[in-house]
Amino acid sequence: MQHPDRFDPLDPATQPVVPIPGYPNTQRRNPARAPFRRVLTRTELTGPLDLSQKLRPGDDNLAMLAPGRAAQGQLIHVGGRVLDEDGRPVAGAIVELWQANAGGRYFHPIDQRDAPLDPNFIGNGRTRSDAQGRYGFFTIKPGAYPVPDSGRWWRPPHIHISVLGPGSLMRLVTQMYFPGDPLNGLDRILNSVPDLAARARCIAASVLPTEIAGDWLGYTHDLVLRGRHATPPL
Amino acid sequence: MSRPNAPLVPTAWATIGPFFPNTFFREGDNDLTRMAPDAPPTAQGAPMWLTGRVLQEGGGPCVNAVLEAWQADAAGRFRHPRDPDWQQADPGFHGWGRAWTDAEGRFAFRTIIPGAYRDATGPRAPHINLAIIGSGIMGRLATTIFLPAFAEANAADPVLASLPEALRPLLVAQPDGLAEDGAPRFSLDLLLRGDAATETPFFED
């Protein structure tokens, strides 16, 4: 039985408001003009069904570069489910993750901050959600870092996540935060989302140590993509 | 069909920030005619390049922006069940690619000239969907690029028609010679923020 696709407009209160003070690129790079409304046709309702040939998954353990080369920091597992707005699991979504090391520095040529690089931590990973929509990464807890030229704005520990679901309109790029961090309340990116509940949903939940095995402190974080009646079977 | 859970609210977007990993890019990611970055081009149709620059307020280059392209195959079909003809779609055409901008804000996609199609909303002219993400961009900036050879189809396209007439040329790429592989190149600049006459039109998601 075929239901019509539904991509309801995003509730603006649940999405960031720009510009963000102290982040000049949010001024320079966001249109002054409101976006135009358009009819949704095939081209918007479709998207690459399975990107795993193009964007190859496999790097889901960021904490161990090679045997015997463990990254510095608190070992953590971050996992959860990729869901649509009906709570249906989105299978086969590509989930990309990148983050700073335990000292708050990225392994990236343009991060020239005076904090240590960890030779055993790159901090980039990619995986694919399973049939239940589950994804997971073994990594370390990232450090906080100051935003250059912004006064006293520090980014709280956070993990960048990009999700490519089976439809262009399902695309999501987000950041995951850690529960209880005092910097969360001061972060201008997290707080650019007006709706408090939407903000709270960007903060992962702790998993009790009794619930996971091994050396990993657990966090669970579900990712909700746009779309109702819209998740095609793989 | 029943709903397994109460409706959920989509997760809040955030910027990719300045540190989107270079290692996520592989040569060939920007080639929509390859099924994998290291596979040979297998798409049917006439090859073309879509190139240009991403510019920010003031006209300077937007460095390290990420562009994602999606388009129909040469016959106007998408390999996705929301296209009723998807089983006939070209199995050698991937249709999706990712590029990132260099220090001058330049990007390039290799693809084939997309086909036109008709659906319930009317005739769609050949087009390439682009989404731009980057540091400071807090959502997906979505737009659609058209080609100058299809003036009649462009005039009838319902998405292009949703723009004021004066802005429509901003979404039509212009011929820009031949690429090294001999395929025609079409070019345009995407201005993320500017005055009303020059800022690239973006569409609601």
Ligand SMILES: [Fe+3]
């Ligand atoms: Fe960051």
